[in-house]
Each structure stands twice: as structure tokens, then as C-alpha cells.
Amino acid sequence: xxxxxxxxxxxxxxxxxxxxxxxxxxxxxxxxxxxxxxxxxxxxxxxxxxxxxxxxxxxxxxxxxxxxxxxxxxxxxxxxxxxxxxxxxxxxxxxxxxxxxxxxxxxxxxxxxxxxxxxxxxxxxxxxxxxxxxxxxxxxxxxxxxxxxxxxxxxxxxxxxxxxxxxxxxxxxxxxxxxxxxxxxxxxxxxxxxxxxxxxxxxxxxxxxxxxxxxxxxxxxxxxxxxxxxxxxxxxxxxxxxxxxxxxxxxxxxxxxxxxxxxxxxxxxxxxxxxxxxxxxxxxxxxxxxxxxxxxxxxxxxxxxxxxxxxxxxxxxxxxxxxx
Amino acid sequence: xxxxxxxxxxxxxxxxxxxxxxxxxxxxxxxxxxxxxxxxxxxxxxxxxxxxxxxxxxxxxxxxxxxxxxxxxxxxxxxxxxxxxxxxxxxxxxxxxxxxxxxxxxxxxxxxxxxxxxxxxxxxxxxxxxxxxxxxxxxxxxxxxxxxxxxxxxxxxxxxxxxxxxxxxxxxxxxxxxxxxxxxxxxxxxxxxxxxxxxxxxxxxxxxxxxxxxxxxxxxxxxxxxxxxxxxxxxxxxxxxxxxxxxxxxxxxxxxxxxxxxxxxxxxxxxxxxxxxxxxxxxxxxxxxxxxxxxxxxxxxxxxxxxxxxxxxxxxxxxxxxxxxxxxxxxxxxxxxxxxxxxxxxxxxxxxxxxxxxxxxxxxxxxxxxxxxxxxxxxxxxxxxxxxxxxxxxxxxxxxxxxxxxxxxxxxxxxxxxxxxxxx
Numbered sequence: 001x002x003x004x005x006x007x008x009x010x011x012x013x014x015x016x017x018x019x020x021x022x023x024x025x026x027x028x029x030x031x032x033x034x035x036x037x038x039x040x041x042x043x044x045x046x047x048x049x050x051x052x053x054x055x056x057x058x059x060x061x062x063x064x065x066x067x068x069x070x071x072x073x074x075x076x077x078x079x080x081x082x083x084x085x086x087x088x089x090x091x092x093x094x095x096x097x098x099x100x101x102x103x104x105x106x107x108x109x110x111x112x113x114x115x116x117x118x119x120x121x122x123x124x125x126x127x128x129x130x131x132x133x134x135x136x137x138x139x140x141x142x143x144x145x146x147x148x149x150x151x152x153x154x155x156x157x158x159x160x161x162x163x164x165x166x167x168x169x170x171x172x173x174x175x176x177x178x179x180x181x182x183x184x185x186x187x188x189x190x191x192x193x194x195x196x197x198x199x200x201x202x203x204x205x206x207x208x209x210x211x212x213x214x215x216x217x218x219x220x221x222x223x224x225x226x227x228x229x230x231x232x233x234x235x236x237x238x239x240x241x242x243x244x245x246x247x248x249x250x251x252x253x254x255x256x257x258x259x260x261x262x263x264x265x266x267x268x269x270x271x272x273x274x275x276x277x278x279x280x281x282x283x284x285x286x287x288x289x290x291x292x293x294x295x296x297x298x299x300x301x302x303x304x305x306x307x308x309x310x311x312x313x314x315x316x317x318x319x320x321x322x323x324x
Numbered sequence: 325x326x327x328x329x330x331x332x333x334x335x336x337x338x339x340x341x342x343x344x345x346x347x348x349x350x351x352x353x354x355x356x357x358x359x360x361x362x363x364x365x366x367x368x369x370x371x372x373x374x375x376x377x378x379x380x381x382x383x384x385x386x387x388x389x390x391x392x393x394x395x396x397x398x399x400x401x402x403x404x405x406x407x408x409x410x411x412x413x414x415x416x417x418x419x420x421x422x423x424x425x426x427x428x429x430x431x432x433x434x435x436x437x438x439x440x441x442x443x444x445x446x447x448x449x450x451x452x453x454x455x456x457x458x459x460x461x462x463x464x465x466x467x468x469x470x471x472x473x474x475x476x477x478x479x480x481x482x483x484x485x486x487x488x489x490x491x492x493x494x495x496x497x498x499x500x501x502x503x504x505x506x507x508x509x510x511x512x513x514x515x516x517x518x519x520x521x522x523x524x525x526x527x528x529x530x531x532x533x534x535x536x537x538x539x540x541x542x543x544x545x546x547x548x549x550x551x552x553x554x555x556x557x558x559x560x561x562x563x564x565x566x567x568x569x570x571x572x573x574x575x576x577x578x579x580x581x582x583x584x585x586x587x588x589x590x591x592x593x594x595x596x597x598x599x600x601x602x603x604x605x606x607x608x609x610x611x612x613x614x615x616x617x618x619x620x621x622x623x624x625x626x627x628x629x630x631x632x633x634x635x636x637x638x639x640x641x642x643x644x645x646x647x648x649x650x651x652x653x654x655x656x657x658x659x660x661x662x663x664x665x666x667x668x669x670x671x672x673x674x675x676x677x678x679x680x681x682x683x684x685x686x687x688x689x690x691x692x693x694x695x696x697x698x699x700x701x702x703x704x705x706x707x708x709x710x711x712x713x714x715x716x717x718x719x720x721x722x723x724x725x726x727x728x729x730x731x732x733x734x735x736x737x738x739x740x741x742x743x744x745x746x747x748x
Contacts, residue, residue, distance in 0.1 A: 028438070028441070028442050029417055029421055030417055030420050030421060030438065030439060030442035030444050031420070031421070031442045031443055031444065032421060032423050032644075033421060052744050053712050053716065053740075053741045053744055053745075054712075057712075118585075122580075122583050123580065123581060123582075123583050124583045125583075143580035143581055145580065146578065146580030146581070146722070147726075148722055148723055148726065148728070149726065149728070163728070271715075272718065272719065272722060273529075273719070273722040273723075274719040274720070274722040274723045274728075275715070275719045286711075286715075289413060289414050289417055290413065290711050291438075291709060291711040291712060292438040292441075292442065292708065292709065293709070
């Protein structure tokens, strides 16, 4: 127990303490940390209250991350539950094969998968080819990872609403970003990363659901079948309520994971095109290691922690509330 | 509570261990020879230096090791070990912040202002042998506020590469050093073929390429002492409209539209008849597209005359290093006439000393347009924190390429971000 605690202290507590400390300094990340000047809440003021590029970048990253999370978490949770129910069936053949293959992406190197997806997302890549085939050639190939257009902007465009025709309130600035920008939706490039992220995380979530499903007593299902419940009723009235604690756990994991997404952005897009895949975690890295503003980076990391913590609390409230 | 006490004791023990571990190398720097046979042979009392850089192609890594080995053989009292690492910037930054930087390390000119402002570099530029032999444009690239920090190890400049087969098929004269913007645009238009999917020119939404056009138009990023940004000038607008216009009119395309990772690949695949890259494209094309027939010439001149960009890296010496005198001597050798000749004879990057020009050209005559660029090249170096401006322009140009933003809007944004950076 003790060695574990020490390791925990050295590698978790002390770094956290220093990260908090540096968020109140102007440390550039290059000179010795002792030379960093204490600047109070300056970094937080710049990020939250001063109109300028640093606040714009922070909220842009927050916006992208929120769209990312809103897209990925429901999708991965629903699909993971669906897969878990499917591979949990008693009468399914090749059960182990399916379980293994669904879990496989989760244990493969995320960097390797990201590199592979870069090719799939090319203009003449597999994704476009498949879409072209299933739409009988109606699909116009796009360079996924270079396309900064937002999903909602594209949809607005179908109804003739573009930046030029947008009403004045859409052009107003809120927190250094125009309302139009806030309403962009995830860009095509970001959606590419979202799909990839969903695909790689489903396996882990499925295994967690599978464990929960196998804990559901067989008798409950048998009783339901005796009472004449159909498959849908069994799923919604029995399976879902009984795995609710696991659902909470999976959504929490998903939320934390998506708010921290970094590696896939680092490999596939470096925050581009047009900063539409700039996530909060990537912004931390960029400020700390390419823009020599480690103090600012630490402040962003701290804000990210506060955001994730709050969201988890809120989400727990909601899930617990449903119990009554 | 028993746990608490033992935890405290263990924590104390651990921190003592960590402290002593940190102290050891400082106390006896040269006592333990590093792993590897060559150092072991060094006589007692020799100074061991570490040279850190990023790993590049095998050919370059091997050549650099040979040059370093040559130094080690001739100088038993100063032994250099080469450490080529991936993810270089992060590694360098953490070792600088950790107070134990490598004695000599690569510094990219764009990164120089940040490192200089942090006081991480010892100014050694003027201590080099025959300083005036370095091209003025390259000395300038490593000079901040009048201090010449570190000597350039080699450099590359942007030039125009053109596919001779595509030019001949279209019945066009090959580009020359006398080309103007209009010639470039006219040729790009004629070479663009919707049916075959070939465009005239491949350019990315990249500040590091557009900036050459800015200077060719007679524009500037900022005024001479960086007290004000000048990206709102008519020259800048002209350059941006020309660059974006090529793409919007369909005569040029970014690499991603040509199923490529970078313009060099699009050019190699024959999807673009021209591109503007530096010396690094030459070994790439030779390796990946050995059958490609292409020529190299200088970038076309704009309304403001000729301009290109010099991308260069220097050998920096850590300000708080322990053997800075020895390190300076090694750098002087590596960038001196002898060391630099041994390094640049590989032909991948060009010698930064004017005295080596003729000898190098005799070996690589086809790269003369790139070497000529040294005479009028501009530095890729601005102010600390300029990464924000770079990111803003790149992001803006990406949108301008799709038509979502006007050239003017891109520049307005960059101008405003630049002013914020200068005001910090």
C-alpha cells in the first residue's frame, strides 16, 4: 500500500500541485521554473475576460471540444450498449470472435490507427469511395481532414443562410467569437476525428456493458418472457434499468475522455483546418510547447479540470434524479 | 495512522534519493564515460559534450555522426556525443527548463526569439572564425536585437520546381529566373487540365509559403523594429489576393485536394505541374519518384522584385551549460570551412559560408537557383510568441481557399493578432 501511495504522490499529487502553481505564473516553459514570476490571476483574466486571440482560441477550443463530446458520447454509449446486448445473446454463434473483433480497435495503438485513417479520409480514399458507391455517384468526394466547413453551417447553407445573409445578431461577438462561429457545429475534419474516436472507444465501453449485462439474473428475463414481454419491452423495462449504474459510469468515462482528446488531433490535424479541430487539450500543448506560454497552458488545463469536474457532478445529479 | 508515519518516512527517503540522484552528474561530470565504445577510449580529464538535434534521413544522420567522429578523433580532450531525438522541441524545452540542457543543440530560426527572450542561449555568433563569410541574410536570421546568437549550420531556400514533361506537353517554355507573377499565373492556367485532374501549381494555405509572395509584392510583416504590424498594407493585400486567387480560379490547389500529404508529393505524382519547395524536396523526389523529370528555377519576381525565404538551423550553446568554451570550439569547427564542407558535401542542405559556394556548386550545379536565393532571401524569424500570428494566418488562409473568407479578412485578423503579440 505504502509504495503505491508514494508513487501516487510523486507522479500525481506533486505534478497537480505544480500545475496549479504555474497557472498563477508567467512561466515560459524554457527558463528554470524558479525564475517564473507570480502574476496572480492574470492568466485567467486573459483567458476569460480580455478580448483577444488568447480568449478567442480558448473558447474556440472549448466549442470544438463540446461539439466533439456531444457527438461522441451518445454515439459511443448507444452503440456500445447495442453491441454488448448483441454479443451477450445466449444463442449467438462465434460469440468470442465478435467480442474480440469489436474490442480490437481499443487495444490498437491510437497513433497507428490515426495514421491509417488519414489515408482513408483522403480525397480518393476509401471513405469517399464507399460513399460514392452507396449513393450511386451522387457523393462529391471531399478531402475530409482539410475541410473546415461546420456541419450546421452546411445545413444552414441548404436554406440559404450563409455568413453574408445571416441576421445581425448572428454576427455579434460573444466571448471573442461571433454567434455564427458558435453555431458552426463540428467541422468536417472534426467529424472525421469523432468517427474515429467513437470507433476506437466502443470496444472498451462494450466490455464494461457486457460485464453489467452478465450480472443481470437470468430469472428476471425468464419471468419477463413468461409474462409475455417482447424484446423491446425487455430491453427498455429490464435491461436498461438494471445497467443504469454502468450507464452512468460509461457516460462519465466518455465525457472525461472526449474532453481530453489529444493524440488523434496531434497526429491527424494539429488543430487545423482553420482551428476547427483545436481542442482544449491540444491548445494546452500548443501554448506550453510551441508558443512558450507554459503558465497560460497550466491555467487552461486547470480550467479544463474545473469544467470536467462540474460536468461530472451535473451528470451525476441527472442520473441519480432518474432513480426516484 | 500507522500508514501515515511510514508514508512520511518513505517520502523522505525517496526525496533524498531523488536529490542525490540529481546531484551525482553535476558533481562528477566527466568521471563516467557514456555508453558507447568511442567515449570509453577518451583519456581521463576529457570534456564530454552532448550535441542534441532532431533525427532526419538516414543519410544525414550518418553523415553528421561521421563529422562528429572526425572531431573526436582529432580532439581527444573534447569528446562530443551525438543525440538525435524525435519530438525535438518538447525534449529541448524540458531539458532547458530542467536545468540540464545539452551543451550544443539545434535551433530553428523561427524558434530563436522565444529561446533568446528566455535567456537560454549564449551569444556565440561573433566568436566564430571569419564571421563575415556567413551570408548576411543567414546571420540576420539568428540575430535578435543586434545580437548574433548562433552560427547557421546549413540552410534551404524556396525555389520553383516544374515538371518538364507537363510543360513540354503543353508546349510551354520552361520557367526561368526572369519570370514575373503574370508568367506564373498564365502558365498555371494553361497547365491546369480538368480532365486529367492536373493543376498548374500546388500550394498549401501556409504562411511559410505565402510570405515569399508578400515580400515579392514589396510588403512587410511588420516595420523594422517590430513596433507595428504592416499586414494591412496594399502590398500585403495584393499578395494575398494573388495567392488565394490562384486557388479560387482553379489554377492551383492545396495538397489535400490532390490526394497528397504535402505539395511535394502532389508534384511528384504529376498532379501539379509546379510547386514551390526548398532543398528538402530534392532527396524526397529522388527517393519516391525517381522517374520524374523536373527542373528547378528561382521564384518569380513580384511587383516589389525578387524574394524568397531562407529556412535555417543553427548550433546553439546553452547559456547555463557547464563547458561553454569547449562547446563554442566544437560549434566553430562544425560551422567552420572544414566541418561545414564535410557536412554539406552530402548535398541535402547548402553551406552557409560564401567561400564554399563554388566548390559546392561544382558538385550540385542543378541546385544553383536555390543557392542563389541566399543573396535575396528573407529570414524566417520574428518576435517571441509569433506562433499565434502564424496560426491565425494559416487558419485564415485555409478558409480563404474554400472561399469562406476574403483575403482582406484574413489580413485584418492577422494584423490584429500581430498587434496583440507585439504589445505583450
